[in-house]
Amino acid sequence: MRRLWYQALEQQKGAAWVKWLNRSLMLLVLLNVVAVVVESEHQLYEAYQLYFDGFEIFSVAVFTLEYGLRLWVCVESSDKALQHSLRGRWRYVYSPMALIDLLAILPFYLSFFFGVSDWRVLRSLRLLRLLKLTRYSRSLALLLTVIRQEADTLISALLILCTLIMLAATGMYWLEGHVQPEAFGSIPRALWWSTVSVATVGYGDVTPITQAGKLFSGIIIILGIAIAALPAAILASGIINELKRRRESFRLEMVRAMENGFLDFGGLRYLEKVRIHIGISRAEARLVFEEVKQENRLQTQTRCPHCAHSLMIKHPPGHVHVHSVKLRD
Numbered sequence: 001m002r003r004l005w006y007q008a009l010e011q012q013k014g015a016a017w018v019k020w021l022n023r024s025l026m027l028l029v030l031l032n033v034v035a036v037v038v039e040s041e042h043q044l045y046e047a048y049q050l051y052f053d054g055f056e057i058f059s060v061a062v063f064t065l066e067y068g069l070r071l072w073v074c075v076e077s078s079d080k081a082l083q084h085s086l087r088g089r090w091r092y093v094y095s096p097m098a099l100i101d102l103l104a105i106l107p108f109y110l111s112f113f114f115g116v117s118d119w120r121v122l123r124s125l126r127l128l129r130l131l132k133l134t135r136y137s138r139s140l141a142l143l144l145t146v147i148r149q150e151a152d153t154l155i156s157a158l159l160i161l162c163t164l165i166m167l168a169a170t171g172m173y174w175l176e177g178h179v180q181p182e183a184f185g186s187i188p189r190a191l192w193w194s195t196v197s198v199a200t201v202g203y204g205d206v207t208p209i210t211q212a213g214k215l216f217s218g219i220i221i222i223l224g225i226a227i228a229a230l231p232a233a234i235l236a237s238g239i240i241n242e243l244k245r246r247r248e249s250f251r252l253e254m255v256r257a258m259e260n261g262f263l264d265f266g267g268l269r270y271l272e273k274v275r276i277h278i279g280i281s282r283a284e285a286r287l288v289f290e291e292v293k294q295e296n297r298l299q300t301q302t303r304c305p306h307c308a309h310s311l312m313i314k315h316p317p318g319h320v321h322v323h324s325v326k327l328r329d
Contacts, residue, residue, distance in 0.1 A: 002072065002073050002075075002076055003073075003076050005069055005072070005073045006073035006074075006076035006077070008021060008022075009066070009069060009070055009073060010070070010073065010074075010076075010077070011277075013273070013276070025062075025066065025132075026133060028059060028062060028063075029129050029130065029132050029133055030133075031055075031059075032055075032059050032129050033129065033130050035052060035055055035056070039052050056108065059129075060105050060108045060109075063101070063104050063105045063129070063132075064105050066101070067098075067101045067102065067105065070092075070098070070101065071089055071092060071093070071098075074088060074089060074092040075088050075089065097134070097135060100128070100131045100132060100134070101132065103128045103131075104128055104129040104131075104132055107128075141279065142239065142242065142243075142279060143235075143239070145242060146235060146238040146239050146242050147235070147238075149238060149242070150234050150235065150238040153234050154231055154234055154235075157227075157230040157231050157234060158231065160227055160230070161198065161227050161228060161230070161231075164198055164220070164223060164224065164227055165191065165194045165195055165198050166187075166191075166194075168190075168193075168194035168197060168198060168216075168220045169187050169188075169190035169191045169193070169194040170187055170190075171216050171220075172184050172190045172193060172194065172208065172213060172216065172217075173185075173186060173187045173189075173190045175208070175210060175212050175213045175216055176190075176208050176209070176210060176213045177190075179209060179210055179213075180206075180208075180209065183206045184206075192206065193206045194220070197217060197220055197221055197224060198220060198221075198223075198224035198227070198228060199224065199228055200221065200224050200225055200228060243280070246278045246279060246280050247280060247284060247288060249278055250271075250274060250275060250278050250280055250284075250285065250288055251288045251291070251292065253270075253271065253274045254271060254288055254289060254292045255292055257270060257271055258292055258293070271285070
């Protein structure tokens with residue numbers, strides 16, 4: 001039973017009810033986000049408070065049960081660090097996805113135990129339940145994987161961006177501080193202008209008026225366009241590389257499965273499981289299948305010019321040139 005629930009919740013595979021279970025949980029998360037947004041209108045919340053509170057209690061009960069089930073079945077993981085009944089569950093509690101599940105229900109229990117029914121900050125934190133969708137969306141899971149892989153590079157880019165913001169604020173403090181002390185009279189005051197300028201937003205509420213300040217602003221804005229785009233470029237490059245890596249991994253699995261030149265039903269089921277686990281689309285999997293099938297189809301049979309033994313040469317598309325080399329005694 002525990003293994004069955006592990007496959008249903010963590011691997012999302014099994015009978016038809018598993019698909020409906022995960023879709024229902026996704027729908028419940030989305031409905032919770034809608035409820036949090038709608039009940040911010042106080043008139044609507046006061047008019048339908050009973051329904052909002054009832055839906056919140058029901059949602060917390062479901063998410064608490066889900067959290068408990070995941071904590072119960074985590075020892076079925078293939079990760080040996082999680083297989084111990086006590087230490088494994090303790091490690092799971094501190095995993096990123098388990099922390100997201102905990103944050104989804106924690107605001108309710110905090111407000112309940114502290115007896116505060118209108119703690120707006122805690123009630124707004126229920127929007128963190130939106131992060132639970134990363135369990136059910138492979139695209140979001142892919143993005144989180146890329147962020148973890150490119151974390152060092154992203155942090156470096158953000159540090160460069162913060163450095164530029166600080167330098168811009170310092171420069172405007174020296175150039176415009178004596179002219180506009182209310183806006184640039186100190187470096188902290190100039191930080192607002194430097195932040196919106198480097199981010200290329202430019203609200204226009206604070207602008208330089210001296211020629212040197214305008215020239216410096218132009219340089220900062222141009223640099224901001226280049227540097228602010230770095231995180232997006234890093235993420236885009238990381239996603240492309242991760243998709244290529246997954247595609248190549250799936251291709252290697254397919255080559256192993258087609259060593260005999262054909263695929264049986266068991267091989268197809270195995271490849272489908274690999275495809276779902278890796279997270280590539282069916283269209284991409286079909287392209288890989290056609291490539292591997294084409295490579296396996298291109299086989300040239302010939303004979304050794306020396307011993308006349310039969311030879312089978314596998315090769316990519318194109319002509320095959322077999323050269324006879326005369327061996328010396």
